[in-house]
Amino acid sequence: MSQTSWAYLSNYTIYSAMVFFTAAFFSHAVEVAFSVKNEEAVTKFDFARTDRAGRIGSTMMWLGFIFLFAGVIFRGISAHRVPWGNMYEFSVTGALAFTGAYLFALTKYKIRWLGLPVSIAVLLTLGTAITILYRPSAPLVPALKSTWLAIHVSAAIVSGGVFLLANCIAGAYLILDRYESNSLPRPRWAQKLPELEVLDQLSYRLVAFVFPLWTFAVIAGAIWAESAWGRYWGWDPKETWAFITWIAYAAYLHARVTIGWRGRKAAWLCLFAGSTFLFNYIYVNIYGTGRHTYSGL
Amino acid sequence: MSTNELTGISLLRWIWRQLTSMRTALLLLLLLGLAAIPGSLFPQRSQNPMKVAAYFKANPTLASWLDRIRVFDVYSSPWFSAIYLLLFISLIGCVLPRTIEHLKAIGAKPPLTPKFLDRMEFAQIVDVDKKLALDKAEKWLRAKRFRVRREANSISAEKGYSRESGNLLFHLSLILILIGVGVGSLLGFKGEAIVSVGDRFINTPTSYDSLGFGKFQSEGSLIPFSLTVTDFKAKYDLKTNAPSDYTLSVLTSNPLGSKEVARVIKVNSPLTYRNTKIYLQANGYSPMVTIRDKDGKIAFQGATVFLPQDGNLTSTGAIKLPDMNPQMGFVATFIPTYDRNSKRGAFSAYPEVLDPRFLFSAWTGNLGLDSGIPQSVYRLDTTNMSRIALKQLALHETYNFGEGSITFEGWKPWVNLQIVDDPGKLYALYGAILAILGLLLSLFTRQRRIWIKVEQTVEIAGLAKNAAPGLEQEILLLKAKLEEEK
Numbered sequence: 154m155s156q157t158s159w160a161y162l163s164n165y166t167i168y169s170a171m172v173f174f175t176a177a178f179f180s181h182a183v184e185v186a187f188s189v190k191n192e193e194a195v196t197k198f199d200f201a202r203t204d205r206a207g208r209i210g211s212t213m214m215w216l217g218f219i220f221l222f223a224g225v226i227f228r229g230i231s232a233h234r235v236p237w238g239n240m241y242e243f244s245v246t247g248a249l250a251f252t253g254a255y256l257f258a259l260t261k262y263k264i265r266w267l268g269l270p271v272s273i274a275v276l277l278t279l280g281t282a283i284t285i286l287y288r289p290s291a292p293l294v295p296a297l298k299s300t301w302l303a304i305h306v307s308a309a310i311v312s313g314g315v316f317l318l319a320n321c322i323a324g325a326y327l328i329l330d331r332y333e334s335n336s337l338p339r340p341r342w343a344q345k346l347p348e349l350e351v352l353d354q355l356s357y358r359l360v361a362f363v364f365p366l367w368t369f370a371v372i373a374g375a376i377w378a379e380s381a382w383g384r385y386w387g388w389d390p391k392e393t394w395a396f397i398t399w400i401a402y403a404a405y406l407h408a409r410v411t412i413g414w415r416g417r418k419a420a421w422l423c424l425f426a427g428s429t430f431l432f433n434y435i436y437v438n439i440y441g442t443g444r445h446t447y448s449g450l
Numbered sequence: 451m452s453t454n455e456l457t458g459i460s461l462l463r464w465i466w467r468q469l470t471s472m473r474t475a476l477l478l479l480l481l482l483g484l485a486a487i488p489g490s491l492f493p494q495r496s497q498n499p500m501k502v503a504a505y506f507k508a509n510p511t512l513a514s515w516l517d518r519i520r521v522f523d524v525y526s527s528p529w530f531s532a533i534y535l536l537l538f539i540s541l542i543g544c545v546l547p548r549t550i551e552h553l554k555a556i557g558a559k560p561p562l563t564p565k566f567l568d569r570m571e572f573a574q575i576v577d578v579d580k581k582l583a584l585d586k587a588e589k590w591l592r593a594k595r596f597r598v599r600r601e602a603n604s605i606s607a608e609k610g611y612s613r614e615s616g617n618l619l620f621h622l623s624l625i626l627i628l629i630g631v632g633v634g635s636l637l638g639f640k641g642e643a644i645v646s647v648g649d650r651f652i653n654t655p656t657s658y659d660s661l662g663f664g665k666f667q668s669e670g671s672l673i674p675f676s677l678t679v680t681d682f683k684a685k686y687d688l689k690t691n692a693p694s695d696y697t698l699s700v701l702t703s704n705p706l707g708s709k710e711v712a713r714v715i716k717v718n719s720p721l722t723y724r725n726t727k728i729y730l731q732a733n734g735y736s737p738m739v740t741i742r743d744k745d746g747k748i749a750f751q752g753a754t755v756f757l758p759q760d761g762n763l764t765s766t767g768a769i770k771l772p773d774m775n776p777q778m779g780f781v782a783t784f785i786p787t788y789d790r791n792s793k794r795g796a797f798s799a800y801p802e803v804l805d806p807r808f809l810f811s812a813w814t815g816n817l818g819l820d821s822g823i824p825q826s827v828y829r830l831d832t833t834n835m836s837r838i839a840l841k842q843l844a845l846h847e848t849y850n851f852g853e854g855s856i857t858f859e860g861w862k863p864w865v866n867l868q869i870v871d872d873p874g875k876l877y878a879l880y881g882a883i884l885a886i887l888g889l890l891l892s893l894f895t896r897q898r899r900i901w902i903k904v905e906q907t908v909e910i911a912g913l914a915k916n917a918a919p920g921l922e923q924e925i926l927l928l929k930a931k932l933e934e935e936k
């Protein structure tokens with residue numbers, strides 16, 4: 154098959170993945186919305202009624218993941234390289250990592266309720282990617298031709314996916330905490346969420362789990378910069394913000410482990426650290442200068 | 451001893467204790483992050499001096515104020531270095547004592563069993579023969595590689611010391627990284643040189659276009675090698691015109707005068723001589739022209755380095771002839787693959803040389819080289835000059851402008867070599883590897899204690915550091931094991 158047909162195949166596979174994510178979105182929406190028995194008092198819920206919708210949602214999520222995975226691989230085949238050379242490819246692979254992190258956590262924790270926000274976030278990311286960020290498949294500029302590209306970028310993307318998942322959970326924590334601290338009942342969509350403490354621990358576990366990976370991503374970047382540009386650290390905007398993200402998460406871990414922060418304060422700090430990551434990804438890629446601007450925009 | 455001295459010493463002690471406290475260290479860490487931000491928002495001299503100059507032009511007063519607080523050199527500013535140094539001292543001050551303590555603790559026994567186990571987490575009453583309980587428990591705990599302290603009627607066991615070991619390893623590695631960074635900036639050097647194909651570069655300070663030494667480093671430390679650029683090949687993607695591959699072939703001799711060997715330098719694979727590395731950094735074209743005076747005598751012949759202006763390597767530069775009378779200069783553009791349209795005029799359509807043109811304007815008058823102000827070799831100061839010609843030449847064409855003539859003879863590629871010596875980077879690399887190992891060890895080890903006490907009943911309980919999960923199951927397992935008949 155020719156290079157172009159692989160690229161088309163990749164595009165179609167990614168479109169199909171979006172169809173599955175849309176289906177997952179509707180299933181999860183049904184799961185959340187119809188778990189309330191309207192004829193009875195508002196406080197009565199019957200999750201068994203919508204369990205099937207939830208299960209369908211998870212299946213759709215897995216299918217979307219598999220198709221997206223294939224789409225990323227086909228893109229790589231079409232370009233004869235790892236598929237993360239510009240911002241379109243970063244976004245698609247990032248969406249893959251994010252879904253992967255969610256599905257992985259799903260096998261260990263009861264967080265199916267996250268399916269709704271996760272499917273929305275994935276659809277938005279993929280939608281932006283195929284409309285605004287799309288670039289035809291092309292070879293890499295010489296500086297990107299390195300094994301370290303594969304190592305550095307994949308570590309960064311996976312860390313990013315998990316950071317964002319931790320952010321979703323910290324966000325959910327903060328919203329629910331508002332209800333509970335005012336002794337209000339949880340809103341309907343949140344009836345199935347675990348206890349606040351579980352959310353708190355879960356976002357910490359996720360961060361503690363990927364912090365070493367993020368550290369590794371930064372170090373791999375430095376090793377690559379050394380071989381491509383002659384210095385391992387140059388305070389390029391991208392590097393600077395990667396460092397800031399690293400410090401922010403280190404501060405979060407310290408605040409939890411050594412000062413004993415829990416709950417609200419910790420969740421805010423987690424959101425803050427995650428936003429430095431997003432800032433780096435969005436702002437520095439698009440508006441930034443410096444040597445990391447390979448976004449192709 | 452006067453009271454003054456006493457307070458002096460106690461003040462120093464107080465400062466030291468404050469500086470090496472955990473809270474200060476964390477604060478400094480956060481401060482380092484904050485201090486790094488302006489450097490990503492304002493242009494930096496070390497990365498992009500042109501942008502800094504443009505900023506000065508656009509906002510002169512603001513820029514001069516910002517410059518006073520070193521906003522354009524954040525990462526070499528005194529305040530950034532101060533935070534960095536304080537963090538360094540603080541880390542040492544707090545990690546070294548902890549390391550010593552930890553080394554002692556490794557040899558020591560776990561702490562005594564607390565008096566009241568029922569107040570501890572996961573406390574359980576175990577239904578087991580009191581005489582056998584401790585033996586059974588000890589056997590189980592030892593098999594699980596707990597460190598066990600057995601007293602007359604209790605056992606205190608602990609596992610997961612490697613959490614603290616990993617934690618200390620991580621923090622000590624950070625110190626190693628900081629040392630590596632420091633050594634590199636004090637003992638290294640970094641320089642750039644533009645070399646045309648066919649030319650020879652000899653590693654002495656005068657061969658460089660720019661060269662910067664660390665504080666404790668000097669010219670004597672340049673290792674004596676030479677490098678002749680024999681060939682440079684650039685490949686471009688036909689659809690996007692983006693470069694896809696650069697190959698630089700050189701003949702090098704090290705030490706100078708030894709037999710030359712052929713080597714290849716690529717973007718991601720520099721040439722290495724011990725700590726010195728030679729990188730391929732940028733490339734462009736040098737157009738070759740011959741300029742004759744009125745009498746037909748050659749006034750200039752050769753290649754001149756021009757700077758690329760766009761992705762298709764439209765390149766601009768200047769040729770200066772201070773020895774002609776009156777002095778002459780040329781402002782010129784080299785177009786590797788010529789195209790033109792009504793909107794842009796002449797431009798380059800492809801970065802390789804397929805159909806080259808040499809566009810120039812010729813000037814006579816005073817080049818202004820004696821004014822004492824350093825001039826860029828790529829620009830002509832035309833304030834005291836007048837233009838006598840404006841022309842476009844195809845390959846091998848000659849134009850006669852009355853005062854003389856100019857012939858477009860050809861072109862040569864040039865490459866920009868970056869030559870770097872960083873003796874600290876290996877420390878930083880080892881530090882980074884150890885830091886990750888330490889981090890993994892500390893984040894994935896669960897540290898916990900388990901106690902058993904035999905009094906009226908047999909009680910077990912435990913405590914997990916940082917609420918690490920899994921202790922409850924472990925205690926239930928132990929309970930089941932003890933209650934097993936046998």
Ligand code: HEM
Nearest residue numbers: 361400403406407410411472475479540541544617892893
């Ligand atoms: C003087 C400075 C520092 C001190 C005194 C310090 C102290 C500590 C302490 C006491 C812990 C808790 C370990 C435990 O009990 O399990 C810890 C953990 C940690 N520190 Fe530091 N630290 C310092 C600087 C740093 C720096 C500069 C970083 C880098 C970003 C850092 C990153 C971490 C990480 C990632 C953990 C692991 C958190 C966890 O166990 O979940 N620390 N540090």
